[in-house]
Amino acid sequence: MIGKNIFKSTLLRNFEGIPDKCLGICKTYTTKPQIEHVGTFIPTTNQKEVYNTGQTFIHKVLAYRGVILYPWLASIYERKQSSTTSKKESKSEAGGHQKSSLSSETYYQVLMDSRDLKNNHNIVRKEGVTFLHKMSTDRNQCLYTIPGIDYVSHTDIMPYQSAEPVPIQHDLFDQFLEMDSTNKSLKSTEMLNTWQTTHHQCLEVSKVHKETTSYIRVTAIPFFLGMKQTVSAHACDYWWRYSIRIENLGNKSARLRERHWQIVSNGSVKTVRGRGVTGKEPLLTKEQPVFQFSSHISLQSPSGTVWGTFRLEEEDGNQFDAGIPAFALESKL
Numbered sequence: 001m002i003g004k005n006i007f008k009s010t011l012l013r014n015f016e017g018i019p020d021k022c023l024g025i026c027k028t029y030t031t032k033p034q035i036e037h038v039g040t041f042i043p044t045t046n047q048k049e050v051y052n053t054g055q056t057f058i059h060k061v062l063a064y065r066g067v068i069l070y071p072w073l074a075s076i077y078e079r080k081q082s083s084t085t086s087k088k089e090s091k092s093e094a095g096g097h098q099k100s101s102l103s104s105e106t107y108y109q110v111l112m113d114s115r116d117l118k119n120n121h122n123i124v125r126k127e128g129v130t131f132l133h134k135m136s137t138d139r140n141q142c143l144y145t146i147p148g149i150d151y152v153s154h155t156d157i158m159p160y161q162s163a164e165p166v167p168i169q170h171d172l173f174d175q176f177l178e179m180d181s182t183n184k185s186l187k188s189t190e191m192l193n194t195w196q197t198t199h200h201q202c203l204e205v206s207k208v209h210k211e212t213t214s215y216i217r218v219t220a221i222p223f224f225l226g227m228k229q230t231v232s233a234h235a236c237d238y239w240w241r242y243s244i245r246i247e248n249l250g251n252k253s254a255r256l257r258e259r260h261w262q263i264v265s266n267g268s269v270k271t272v273r274g275r276g277v278t279g280k281e282p283l284l285t286k287e288q289p290v291f292q293f294s295s296h297i298s299l300q301s302p303s304g305t306v307w308g309t310f311r312l313e314e315e316d317g318n319q320f321d322a323g324i325p326a327f328a329l330e331s332k333l
Contacts, residue, residue, distance in 0.1 A: 037163055038065070038162065038163055038164055039056070039160045039161055039162040039163045039164070039167070040160060040161050040163065041058075041158065041159070041160045041161075042159045042160055042161055044159065048154075050071050050106050050154070051068050051071070051108065051154075051157060051159060052068070052185075053068055053069060053070060053071075053177075053186070053187060053188045053192075054067060054068065054177055054180075054185055054186025054187050054188070055067065055068045055157075055159055055186075056068075056159070056160055056161070056162045056167045056168065056186075057110075057152075057157045057158055057159045057160060058158040058160060059152060059156055059157075059158070060155070060156040060157070060158050061122075061156055061247075061289065061290050062120065062122050062123055062156075062290060062292070063116070063120070063122075064112050064113055064116035064117060064120060064123075065112075065113040065115075065116050065162075065167070065168060066110040066111055066112050066113060066150070066152070066168065067110060067111050067167065067168045067173070067177065067186065068108045068109075068110050068157075069108070069109045069110060069111060069149075069176060069177075069188070069192065069196075070108070070109045070188075070192075070196055070203075071106050071107070071108050071109075072106065072107050072108070072109070072151075072204060072205040072206070073104055073105075073106055073107075074104065074105060074106070074107045074205045074206060074207060074208045074221075075102065075103075075104055075206065075207050075208070076101075076102070076103045076104060076105050076208050076210065077100070077101075077102060077207065077208070077209045077210070077325070078100070078101045078102075078103070078209075078210040078211070078212075079099065079100045079101075079210070079211045079212070079323075079325060080099045080211070080212040081099075081211075081212070081213055081214075081323065105153055105154055105155070105208070106153075106154040107151050107152065107153055107154070107205045107208065107221075108151065108152050108153075108154070108157065109129075109149065109150075109151055109203060109205075110149065110150050110151070110152050111148060111149060111168055111170045111172060111173060111176070112127075112148045112149070112150050112168075112170065113168045113169050113170065114148055114169050114170055115169050117148070121282075121288070122282075122288055122290050122291055122292065123150075123290075123291075123292045123293075124278055124292070124293045124294070126145065126147045127147065127148075127149075127150060127292065127293065127294055128145045128146045128147035128148055128149045128150075128294075129145065129146050129149045129202070129203060129223075129241075130143050130144070130145045130146075130202070130223075130225060130241045130294070130296065131143070131144055131145075131146075131199065131202060131225065132202075132225050132226045132228055132239055142228055142237075142239075143225075143239070143296060146172070148170050148171070148172075151205055151221060151243065153208075167186075175189065175191050175192075176188065176189055176191060176192040176195070177189060177192065201224060201226065201332050202223055202224060202225045202226065202241070203223070204223075205221060205223075207221075207222065207327070207328075208220075208221050209221070209222075209325035209326070209327040210325055211322075211323040211324065211325035212249070213320075213321070213322040213323050214250070214320070214322070215248060215249045215250030215251075215252065216246065216247070216248060216249070216250075216254065216284075216310075216312060216322035217246075217247045217249055218244065218245070218246055218247075218310065218322060218323065218324050218325060219243075219244070219245040219247070219325075220242055220243070220244055220306075220324065220325050220327045221242065221243040222240055222241070222242045222306075222327050222328070222329060222330075223240060223241045223242070223243075224238075224239075224240055224329075224330060224331055224332050225239040225240060225241055225296075226238075226239060226333075227239070227302075227331065227333060230300075235300055236300065237298045237299070237300060238298065238299050238300070238301065238302050238329075238331055239296065239297075239298045240296065240297050240298075240329050241294055241295070241296050242294065242295060242296075242297065242306070242327070243292070243293075243294045244277070244292065244293055244294070244295070244324075245290060245291075245292045246282070246284065246290065246291050246292075246310060246322075247284070247289055247290045248284035248285065248286070248289040248290070249289070250286075251286055252314055252315070253283060253284065253285045253286070253314070253315055254283075254284050254312040254313065254314050255281055255282070255283045255284070255312065255313050256276060256277060256281055256282050256283075256284070256291070256310050256311075256312055257275065257276065257281055257311050257312065257313050257319065258273065258274065258275060258276070258310070258311040259272070259273070259274055259275075259276070259277055259308065259309075259310055259311075260272070260273050260308045260309045260310075260311070260321075261273075261306060261307075261308040261324070262306070262307055262308050263297065263299075263304060263305075263306050264304055264305045264306075265299045265300075265301045265303070265304035265305075265329075266299075266300075266301045266304075272308075277291075277293055277310075278293045278295070284312075297329065299329065302331035302333070303328065303329055303330055303331060304328075304329040305326060305327070305328055305329065306324075306326065306327055306329060307323075307324055307325065307326035307327070308323075308324040309321040309322060309323055309324060310322045310324060
């Protein structure tokens with residue numbers, strides 16, 4: 001076994017060049033490292049084999065510990081364009097060659113370890129799954145969120161065997177998972193099975209949209225939450241949640257300065273512009289390349305389409321627009 005420290009935001013780089021074998025996992029939380037052994041990496045012989053419910057893992061990029069709740073096979077719609085769009089150019093003038101592709105990949109619904117999110121600036125701390133309050137008629141109070149639940153692609157999973165009595169700290173861990181006495185592994189509880197069945201509509205990942213502009217890749221995953229009657233008896237609000245991941249694939253640093261959204265529904269177009277995202281202007285670097293967040297949208301229509309751009313600024317002041325992939329807002333009623 002090879003002992004190896006895992007420092008929160010540099011996990012992947014700590015393991016570059018290490019042979020594919022069992023590795024000891026350690027974790028530190030202070031400026032004066034107090035290393036504690038938390039588990040051992042599991043070697044993977046089949047890179048495409050789907051992991052089971054209860055598998056503990058380290059997120060390859062965001063560097064948090066987690067446990068798998070449920071796998072979904074999603075269709076991946078990906079578009080790449082070879083050049084960036086500068087501040088002075090329109091998208092049509094950029095001349096970047098675009099390539100589109102369709103594939104599939106397993107995405108996992110997971111519980112995130114609350115200990116690893118306290119100082120993790122790459123993901124919004126209250127990131128989680130959202131549901132509609134069925135009883136509330138107040139449009140500003142019709143959503144509630146269960147924090148600490150994420151969706152992770154198969155390629156970002158690094159499975160490991162935990163050495164801790166309770167491998168993941170999350171309020172729902174004991175309610176969703178229990179020990180299988182037969183093979184000494186975690187399995188889903190009846191509560192988790194019921195929860196998945198009851199809320200299948202707003203938990204399922206069916207489509208993942210990606211767009212890469214130069215060295216910036218934006219991933220969007222939409223979730224349909226449902227429909228609510230408004231104060232007016234003749235109108236309904238249809239709600240969606242969407243998860244966005246912005247990733248720096250290159251060596252340059254870039255700060256996200258602005259967002260620009262276009263929302264099309266019922267033949268009308270709504271434009272949304274603003275500084276940063278979720279009140280932040282995250283810096284994407286080679287060491288901390290990812291920022292992830294979720295938001296919500298409601299329409300008085302059962303369908304719509306969303307697309308847009310993020311404006312990023314490099315260290316030399318050069319600004320360019322990275323495309324947000326177009327994704328459909330589809331109801332499942």
